Amino acid sequence: EAGVAQSPRYKIIEKRQSVAFWCNPISGHATLYWYQQILGQGPKLLIQFQNNGVVDDSQLPKDRFSAERLKGVDSTLKIQPAKLEDSAVYLCASSLVDSGWTGYGETQYFGPGTRLLVL
Amino acid sequence: EDQVTQSPEALRLQEGESSSLNCSYTVSGLRGLFWYRQDPGKGPEFLFTLYSAGEEKEKERLKATLTKKESFLHITAPKPEDSATYLCAVQAWDSNYQLIWGAGTKLIIKP
Numbered sequence: 557e558a559g560v561a562q563s564p565r566y567k568i569i570e571k572r573q574s575v576a577f578w579c580n581p582i583s584g585h586a587t588l589y590w591y592q593q594i595l596g597q598g599p600k601l602l603i604q605f606q607n608n609g610v611v612d613d614s615q616l617p618k619d620r621f622s623a624e625r626l627k628g629v630d631s632t633l634k635i636q637p638a639k640l641e642d643s644a645v646y647l648c649a650s651s652l653v654d655s656g657w658t659g660y661g662e663t664q665y666f667g668p669g670t671r672l673l674v675l
Numbered sequence: 676e677d678q679v680t681q682s683p684e685a686l687r688l689q690e691g692e693s694s695s696l697n698c699s700y701t702v703s704g705l706r707g708l709f710w711y712r713q714d715p716g717k718g719p720e721f722l723f724t725l726y727s728a729g730e731e732k733e734k735e736r737l738k739a740t741l742t743k744k745e746s747f748l749h750i751t752a753p754k755p756e757d758s759a760t761y762l763c764a765v766q767a768w769d770s771n772y773q774l775i776w777g778a779g780t781k782l783i784i785k786p
Contacts, residue, residue: 560718587772598679598762598776599719611771647718653772662772663709666718 558582560667562648568673574636577670581629581650587611588625589664590633591647599647605631606653638674645669677702677770681763681777688753688784696748696780698763706766708746709774710739713760722761753784 561580569575581588587606591599602621604611607628616623620639625631635642647669653662680699688694700708707726711719723732725741732739736757738749748761760781764774 562718596778598764598778599774600776601773604771604773612773649718651772662707662766663721663724664774665721666711669716669718671716 562667579648585650
């Protein structure tokens with residue numbers, strides 16, 4: 557079974573430029589997450605999709621970050637304009653859980669991440 | 676407020692020297708506790724899920740245990756390839772399946 561795919565793996569941009577990241581989740585996974593991870597910290601949730609609807613985007617800096625998940629499969633995360641403090645690893649994860657799930661905790665599976673450096 | 680604290684922040688061991696990593700948590704109602712391994716430049720790799728106090732799971736040299744307040748990841752006779760950052764996360768029943776993460780323990784195994 558193929559895992560979560562992300563691209564690009566690395567990106568270097570100047571501040572105030574824009575950048576986009578792409579994620580393809582595990583086939584059949586209804587829920588998709590974007591995280592930001594700063595060195596030495598645990599991942600921080602930016603946005604959670606279930607199918608093509610947004611479940612939670614409360615920690616997404618909406619003045620500069622946007623995300624979409626068209627057709628409930630692939631997703632893109634965009635930053636415009638980028639700031640120095642956006643330098644981090646952006647992780648995409650997916651899980652099977654859909655709106656009908658009422659069981660115990662559902663595992664999230666992660667992609668390799670995109671390392672962003674803003675100069 | 677739901678919270679996860681991992682200790683120690685870093686741990687250096689000699690090859691073959693067994694030890695344990697700690698994950699203390701407070702959560703309104705535990706739906707699951709997750710352990711992940713993260714190698715430099717890679718995404719977290721799933722290791723275990725624990726659901727209730729008293730539960731234990733094993734994989735090769737790793738064993739995870741769970742109480743009502745904390746989880747331990749025991750590493751028996753580690754090898755250099757076990758070097759990584761180990762992340763702990765909890766999922767609450769009222770959380771929309773979101774994970775509350777600890778900051779991780781960086782484990783270094785010296786040959």
